[in-house]
Amino acid sequence: MDYLIRFSQSHETFRLPEIEALAVIEGIDMKVVSYSLESPFCIVSLPSSAAAKQLIQRSILAMSVHELWGSGGDLSTVHSHVRETTSHLWERYMTCSFKFSIDSYQGSRTADEKVSIINSFAYLGFAGPIRMRGADEEFTLFEDWEWNSTPLGIPDPKYYYFGRYLGSGARDLPKKLDLKKRRYISTTSMDAELALVTANLALAAPGKIMYDPFVGTGSFPIACAQFGAVAFGSDIDGRSIRGDEKNRTLKGNFEQYGLLGRLGGMFTADLTNSPIRRVPLRYDGDGVTGRLFDGIVCDPPYGVREGLRVLGVRDPEKCPWVIPKGKEMYKDPDFIPPRKPYSFLAMLDSILQFSAETLVDHGRLSFWMPTANDENQEIPVPTHPYLEIVSICTQSFNKWSRRLITYRRIPDVEVDPRAMKAREERISIGKTADELNPFRKAYFSKFEA
Amino acid sequence: MKVLTLNFLTCAVKTCKASSDSFPLHPKDAELASDDVELNPQLLVNLLPRIDWNALRTTSTELGFPQLPEQPPTAEELQADEKMLKDLHTLLMETQLMEGKLVCGHCGHEYAVREGIANFLLPSHLV
Numbered sequence: 001m002d003y004l005i006r007f008s009q010s011h012e013t014f015r016l017p018e019i020e021a022l023a024v025i026e027g028i029d030m031k032v033v034s035y036s037l038e039s040p041f042c043i044v045s046l047p048s049s050a051a052a053k054q055l056i057q058r059s060i061l062a063m064s065v066h067e068l069w070g071s072g073g074d075l076s077t078v079h080s081h082v083r084e085t086t087s088h089l090w091e092r093y094m095t096c097s098f099k100f101s102i103d104s105y106q107g108s109r110t111a112d113e114k115v116s117i118i119n120s121f122a123y124l125g126f127a128g129p130i131r132m133r134g135a136d137e138e139f140t141l142f143e144d145w146e147w148n149s150t151p152l153g154i155p156d157p158k159y160y161y162f163g164r165y166l167g168s169g170a171r172d173l174p175k176k177l178d179l180k181k182r183r184y185i186s187t188t189s190m191d192a193e194l195a196l197v198t199a200n201l202a203l204a205a206p207g208k209i210m211y212d213p214f215v216g217t218g219s220f221p222i223a224c225a226q227f228g229a230v231a232f233g234s235d236i237d238g239r240s241i242r243g244d245e246k247n248r249t250l251k252g253n254f255e256q257y258g259l260l261g262r263l264g265g266m267f268t269a270d271l272t273n274s275p276i277r278r279v280p281l282r283y284d285g286d287g288v289t290g291r292l293f294d295g296i297v298c299d300p301p302y303g304v305r306e307g308l309r310v311l312g313v314r315d316p317e318k319c320p321w322v323i324p325k326g327k328e329m330y331k332d333p334d335f336i337p338p339r340k341p342y343s344f345l346a347m348l349d350s351i352l353q354f355s356a357e358t359l360v361d362h363g364r365l366s367f368w369m370p371t372a373n374d375e376n377q378e379i380p381v382p383t384h385p386y387l388e389i390v391s392i393c394t395q396s397f398n399k400w401s402r403r404l405i406t407y408r409r410i411p412d413v414e415v416d417p418r419a420m421k422a423r424e425e426r427i428s429i430g431k432t433a434d435e436l437n438p439f440r441k442a443y444f445s446k447f448e449a
Numbered sequence: 450m451k452v453l454t455l456n457f458l459t460c461a462v463k464t465c466k467a468s469s470d471s472f473p474l475h476p477k478d479a480e481l482a483s484d485d486v487e488l489n490p491q492l493l494v495n496l497l498p499r500i501d502w503n504a505l506r507t508t509s510t511e512l513g514f515p516q517l518p519e520q521p522p523t524a525e526e527l528q529a530d531e532k533m534l535k536d537l538h539t540l541l542m543e544t545q546l547m548e549g550k551l552v553c554g555h556c557g558h559e560y561a562v563r564e565g566i567a568n569f570l571l572p573s574h575l576v
Contacts, residue, residue: 265454330572
């Protein structure tokens, strides 16, 4: 049967990838019948109403799901469609309490018009009591209007859908994890809504192990833990994890949401010198041995608001004393190891390589990367022979945008050895932050070519 | 950090990675804490193939927990064995390493653990 998903009309490019990810998590066979970025109404084909409810329950961007009874370009088409396809269902709803409502997108109706439209469904013959609150069944007529229809005086919507309400998404979760009410955040904490969407795309679920190598104040691990996963994280700057070592700490955030049991472990580490156990990539592995994570989620530093640094000395010839001094001092508890700027593209490559080595088969990597909107300065989507791109979602700002890219770790046997051979290390030889990071350079020159 | 984390961590020094002595890291002067966490059998079964059993046996003994059996249980055995589930849950998910050091058995480097957060940053001569 066909079902209607009522999306919120925001973060449009994230909506379908999120629902598709949820179908994978729940193991539901879903086919998209019609979908458009310009409309909040999406029609999908699903095996059952129970599956539809299950599919939507943890969606952040879908508001509700409805059993589709009819649709059409005008009301009479909707009525004949409803009569044709659902007359055998009407009897079930004869005596229960019910509610009718109209959901107009980009348009509006007067109260009188609404009543007369609702009354045109009288042929359904429902005899139960009408309840505007807590009705057993809710029926909704969705109207898809042209943009700006009220000022333009357009009399009717371009399309109608009529359906029976089944269930809602998890639109309350972003409020629960709202950054404004979180005890401890920093300048680059990911907002709750997008962190939750990221966790959905990475298939976070009960019993799974997730990891964030750029954990900061813990936005992603919190979102993953909210969906039941056990979350690990690390950051090159331990201060972001420790916070003020009293109330405002990463651990305190987990405590605030009652998720402490799912906080696996946090540690200070650099991705290019990671302590995580790994085995070299191979072509005939069993898909499990030596691999730890079901999902990796991260928002790596772009080098703009947050510096992009790894362990090492930037210019050992200029400051020859740094290494011997470190050798002498490193056992001091207050010793802070030197760090050097690192190439943004090399960092992206390190993330992909690390993910290929540590994700289980079909495990997912979801990470954010920025790019300029100008085609000439666009940073290409990084690729890896062991990772297949699942989806690319874009959040657009004025002159730049950031993308959420999701990959799937493919089983070893599906990897093309030639692609792996052809993959050359793209290690940049620059030294300053600008030389190493084309995005940073473009950002600070205001994206002017 | 949960004791489970210790099973995921080796020495961060690149030249140690090839040596089997660099994993697991050995806790030193360890202060442990215990949290009450709800038992999730599905999680433990999911973890089973990812755990390096020999390393876990070493860690368990070093932290003063009872000796684990020589061979890991299969997923079916684990699901059927309530005591095993409970024991593994207590060790991996409820026990936390709060203070102390993690020592590499190969190079001897000591990684400090403070307030449950281990520090794996390396000085420049080891990078």
